[in-house]
Amino acid sequence: MRKTKLPVMKDQKDYKILIADDEPDILEFVTYNLIKEGYQVSTARNGMEAVEKAKEVQPHLILLDIMMPELDGVEVCRELRSQPEFEHTIIAFLTARSEDYSQIVGFEVGGDDYITKPIRPRVLISRIAALLRRYNNSPQEEGDQIRVADLVIDKERVLVIRGEEEIALAKKEFELLCLLASKPGKVFAREEIFKNVWGNDVIVGNRTIDVHIRKIREKIGEYYIKTIKGIGYKFEF
Template structure:
């Protein structure tokens, strides 16, 4: 890879053969890799390794992937880490639960290494594009700082998981413009990721719970907009 620093990936799965094949393909591509076989160990390793990407199985002993992701999203040093769920489960509630705790992508097993590498590259391309945007937006008593992934209201810091923050930032940088659920899915989760429309509603609800109901307006039958008031 052309980066001066190798991109770090933490692979978390309770099947050794999956860990082995993913580790081989990632290292071949130039990534630095650490592994864990359960969620508790994954959180511990993530704190010291500080990976750029975490590939996380859902069904694991001791602690499942959803709870592991929730804990990871509470660690400040990992606020910008990409989390990609790898799972053999295809139920809708599993996917919703994954994105609800801050997943960036959701891939069903069996894993195709080349497709996985392509999805990782797509996440970094989107992030590079976002880094070129305006870093700070102030609306009334709300300050949204893209450079530090922080939100404050009347001077008080509000903690938002990564996708909730990106959704708020995206809406706030284009105030009074109505975006459909499909618009938001494509711009926040990307065209390479299949996400249910319901996921947008869940994230909007959670953002409102934290910043108040008077910033994001529902336009019935159309979508959502950020209201300047």
């Protein structure tokens, strides 16, 4: 496995942000506040334009409205996540739709965060800054090892190493931890976890994920994995 490492950004002017929204007032409002903070900002007024602009600009972070013409935000996210160059791009939904169903769908297609409108400028700036810190804190892969937080996840030996301690996990526990740790801070919906760890053809009980999470916490510690009520789990440190 080749070593993968994202370039570390120094300050806001190094970050490129793409905003996609079909409401001109929202575009103007968000663009003004982000430029004021020093970010490089590009905009798109519909889903198709968002995909094209993302390929052109290669942004570090994309803010997507869900309800857009041509392609909606969910379709844009799904399209971008299917392409390797957007594997590490942070994608957040900025939308007036606050129902649980929309949030779950957003996370299932690969969204990293879900921000509901209306939102105050300082709160939005704070959320974006937190998301971009995740970009610099992405796990580093060296050979068959993933280093994230104070853990070393050794894929070849199916071991987790914390300091001098070697922690053995069961196969599915290990696969579940690898998935969550692959994107620290990202919320993985339950359906996405089932698909990636157990596969679509395997039937497991509704409590299967919860039981595995509990066992992982018992072995590596309570504070690495956070429960997002009604949606799923995320690795956080």
